[in-house]
Each structure stands twice: as structure tokens, then as C-alpha cells.
Amino acid sequence: MRSSVLILVVLAATINCAFVYNEALATEEAALSFAAYCPDTAINTWKVGYVSTNYPNIEKPLVFENNIAGTKGYIAYNPSYNAITVVFRGSSNIQNWLDNIQFDKVNYNTACNCQVHSGFLDAFNSIKSQVDSLFTKYRGLYPKANIHVTGHSLGAAMATLYTTELAIAGYTVQLSTFGLPRVGDTAYYNYFSSFTKVTHFRVVHEKDAVPHVPPENFGFNHVDREIWYHKSSYTVCQLDEDPNCSDSVLVPSIQDHMSYMGWSSTVDC
Secondary structure (H helix, E strand, C coil), X not given: CHXXXXXXXXXXXXXXXXXXXXXXXXXXXXXXXHHCCCXXXXXXXXXXXXXXXXXXXXXXXXXXXXXXXXXXXXXXXXXXXXXXXXXXXXXXXXHHHHHHCCCCEEECCCCCCCEEEHHHHHHHHCCHHHHHXXXXXXXXXXXXXXXXXXXXXXXXXXXXXXXXXXXXXXXXXXXXXXXXXXXXXXXXXXXHHCCCCEEEEEEEXXXXXXXXXXXXXXXXXXXXXXXXXXXXXXXXXXXXXXXXCHHHCCCCECHHHHEECCEECCCCC
């Protein structure tokens, strides 16, 4: 028993050493995620208020959208990181979304024998064909570029599902999510964790309410790796649902969901 515990400790330490958090990247991708709430024309011309003022070098932004499903995002090239960046927008009404969220799960695929939130998967599938087509186009334009995927709130859930698709296809992906809800069950967590070419910054701001849904007691589990910002600092959390990080919050806050990394979700566009 003692040797087994020692092995687990060593493995945890090895994983922690291998993980490197890039705060500058997270700060930029939080801003890019909030830009997705801007009108289509503003995004396509990159006139997105404080986001384009601080990050003016974003190239070839192009919106994808499903008006019926209310889902949206954009793809662009970020020369600062030589990255094709796919951004998914969150819900346009967070409070309404939280009030009406259901906790149903559906099978994800036969390879993982896992389940994910049915609403998140439906939202992702509503724009998947557009994203796939644009991604192929941008890979042609930038064949040696890195791949970054990001999103806030519901957009973070879609970003996680899209990253899973890219990982299945063998791509190396940098995923940065902000206010991510729980996407799937424990089997999905294990499946997602098996993709060693995915690096995930799961950023949580203080007492943000959205990362607390759907609840764990409904069979949902967060994916790694949480970066919890609290008390003017941040903690790189341990694997899984770390009881010393945002999972310790007893009274969540909607207000904490509306800003990340010093940026407001209300963009002046």
C-alpha cells in the first residue's frame, strides 16, 4: 500500500512539473474570447474596442454562426503565437442560460464509452461543419501554425468539445477556457486526459458560478487543469476537482463570471 501511495505522489509531481502555465497567453485569449460577443462586422473588420486596441495584429478574423441555435464564434490567425485561433462565443444571456440549464447527458463516442452534456454537444454540433470547413481553409493558409482554441462560458464548453475532436484527429492543441462549466462525466474526463498533445488552461475567476454547473452529484466532472484566480493571485490546481480551488466555493457569484484576466465581457464594440 505504501509503495502504491509513493508511486501516485511521484506521478503527481511529474505531471505538475510538466505543466507550464502561460499567463500572458491566457490574458490575450480571454480578451479574444470576449471579442466573440461583438457584432459580426466588428469582428470581421477587427474593430472590437479594447480587444483590438490591445491586440491589433490579429489577422483574417472570420465569423461562423448559426442564427437558429444562437451559437457563434470566429477563426483568425494570431502572428504573436503563430497560431490559428478558434474562438467560441458564450451565451448572450448568462443569467437566463443558468436558470434554464438542464443536466441531461448523451453518449459522446464509442471509443471513450463516455457521456457529455447534451445541450453543450448540440450547441457545438450546430456550428461544427462551419468550423471544420474554416479550419481546413486556414490550415491551408498557415500549414505550420500552432492551433489555439478558446472560449468563455458556453463557448468554453464548445471549445473543449472541439479540442477533443482535434485531439482525436492527432493535432497538438492549446486550449484556454474561461468560466468553463462541467462538460462530461468521469469517463469523459479520463478520455480527455488521455490526449497528451493537449494543454488546457481552465481559468476560473474567484467565485464564478458557471464552473459549478452541472453539479458533480449529477455525474459531471471537470477536465484539467484549473487555474484559480483569487485574492489577487492564482493557484495552479491539482488534477481533477481540487477541493482547495474553486470547488471550495460555497456561495458562487454571477458577477465573477462577467470578467476575466482584467477584461470585461462587455466589450466596447
